[in-house]
Amino acid sequence: xxxxxxxxxxxxxxxxxxxxxxxxxxxxxxxxxxxxxxxxxxxxxxxxxxxxxxxxxxxxxxxxxxxxxxxxxxxxxxxxxxxxxxxxxxxxxxxxxxxxxxxxxxxxxxxxxxxxxxxxxxxxxxxxxxxxxxxxxxxxxxxxxxxxxxxxxxxxxxxxxxxxxxxxxxxxxxxxxxxxxxxxxxxxxxxxxxxxxxxxxxxxxxxxxxxxxxxxxxxxxxxxxxxxxxxxxxxxxxxxxxxxxxxxxxxxxxxxxxxxxxxxxxxxxxxxxxxxxxxxxxxxxxxxxxxxxxxx
Amino acid sequence: xxxxxxxxxxxxxxxxxxxxxxxxxxxxxxxxxxxxxxxxxxxxxxxxxxxxxxxxxxxxxxxxxxxxxxxxxxxxxxxxxxxxxxxxxxxxxxxxxxxxxxxxxxxxxxxxxxxxxxxxxxxxxxxxxxxxxxxxxxxx
Numbered sequence: 512x513x514x515x516x517x518x519x520x521x522x523x524x525x526x527x528x529x530x531x532x533x534x535x536x537x538x539x540x541x542x543x544x545x546x547x548x549x550x551x552x553x554x555x556x557x558x559x560x561x562x563x564x565x566x567x568x569x570x571x572x573x574x575x576x577x578x579x580x581x582x583x584x585x586x587x588x589x590x591x592x593x594x595x596x597x598x599x600x601x602x603x604x605x606x607x608x609x610x611x612x613x614x615x616x617x618x619x620x621x622x623x624x625x626x627x628x629x630x631x632x633x634x635x636x637x638x639x640x641x642x643x644x645x646x647x648x649x650x651x652x653x654x655x656x657x658x659x660x661x662x663x664x665x666x667x668x669x670x671x672x673x674x675x676x677x678x679x680x681x682x683x684x685x686x687x688x689x690x691x692x693x694x695x696x697x698x699x700x701x702x703x704x705x706x707x708x709x710x711x712x713x714x715x716x717x718x719x720x721x722x723x724x725x726x727x728x729x730x731x732x733x734x735x736x737x738x739x740x741x742x743x744x745x746x747x748x749x750x751x752x753x754x755x756x757x758x759x760x761x762x763x764x765x766x767x768x769x770x771x772x773x774x775x776x777x778x779x780x781x782x783x784x785x786x787x788x789x790x791x792x793x794x795x796x797x798x799x800x801x802x803x804x805x806x807x
Numbered sequence: 808x809x810x811x812x813x814x815x816x817x818x819x820x821x822x823x824x825x826x827x828x829x830x831x832x833x834x835x836x837x838x839x840x841x842x843x844x845x846x847x848x849x850x851x852x853x854x855x856x857x858x859x860x861x862x863x864x865x866x867x868x869x870x871x872x873x874x875x876x877x878x879x880x881x882x883x884x885x886x887x888x889x890x891x892x893x894x895x896x897x898x899x900x901x902x903x904x905x906x907x908x909x910x911x912x913x914x915x916x917x918x919x920x921x922x923x924x925x926x927x928x929x930x931x932x933x934x935x936x937x938x939x940x941x942x943x944x945x946x947x
Contacts, residue, residue, distance in 0.1 A: 609867055612866050638862065638873070638874075641865070642866050642867025642868075642869060643866060679869075
């Protein structure tokens with residue numbers, strides 16, 4: 512490189528940022544996803560790296576596409592799939608994937624049932640995901656240590672090959688519960704070394720779950736009365752103490768059931784209804800839940 | 808003699824980049840792509856061998872370019888074409904079809920005459936390449 516290209520006019524990183532549309536996406540992420548601070552900061556870091564990389568490319572510095580394969584670990588209902596979808600959009604707006612679609616698969620979609628069935632199946636999925644993001648949910652099921660004749664290993668091998676050879680075409684995200692994913696990666700060192708970003712999704716606090724609940728209710732054009740609000744906070748507190756609590760997913764299910772009870776109540780009421788009544792979830796719609804009747 | 812079938816066949820051979828763009832256009836229109844090959848260049852030979860199944864649900868041309876590379880590796884001395892099928896009700900036909908690989912040496916066709924009843928002359932064309940067995944066809 513000659514000396515004068517190195518002394519170019521300073522590059523405007525804010526202009527590049529504005530132009531890339533990342534700002535809008537990150538903002539949307541902040542608005543629509545409650546909590547998840549470590550996840551958001553990581554996404555911002557990745558976005559910053561991609562942006563800087565793009566500027567470096569513009570002035571002719573050596574750039575190499577950063578390792579974008581990721582692993583998302585965290586409990587059920589902590590937003591792994593939702594964030595993966597956003598990730599696809601972010602990567603697209605930065606020009607690192609061309610189409611920005613998300614192909615979500617599990618073991619069933621990759622692993623075949625008999626010899627010679629796995630490779631074509633896995634390749635088919637990889638082809639579908641090209642130009643976008645391949646999201647492998649509960650990825651640890653791919654590898655079954657106790658059965659050495661399991662076909663999952665073959666799927667992993669083909670995935671590795673595609674991750675290496677089609678780096679420009681494909682971003683793979685592995686997702687699952689933390690402890691099992693750790694075991695999965697430690698038994699597949701080749702995979703671990705090719706996955707550059709490990710992001711851990713923390714469980715939500717009760718306050719965050721409440722905010723999530725309100726967001727969901729508002730999206731469905733409902734609203735809580737003050738009493739219902741208190742009842743729902745109580746519901747979350749009780750539900751969290753119970754087994755099989757699945758964070759935001761449990762909240763969504765609870766709202767679904769509250770809507771059922773609300774509809775039922777209105778139906779029993781009969782007569783003329785106002786728009787307001789159709790929108791309002793009362794405390795009794797929540798307090799009728801099994802969670803409150805059980806002693807705990 | 809250069810065989811001219813399908814789209815773009817009067818143009819110089821498309822580069823891989825150009826092929827990729829055509830395929831992307833087809834995929835953007837929701838036309839699934841299939842790859843076919845043959846070594847019988849007769850214009851009425853409409854049933855070419857399929858190279859794998861038609862590829863549904865793809866979004867990006869890179870996946871198909873990979874398949875094209877594989878097909879060329881396996882059948883370097885064959886004609887290979889890609890077809891894009893428009894499944895929309897009311898159309899349901901091949902929307903775009905073009906040759907992406909051809910033998911290095913294309914010997915062309917000869918005209919054959921046959922004497923029929925009452926001094927009737929019947930004409931047919933026959934590819935020179937079909938005179939040699941399949942294995943050695945097109946080898947120079």
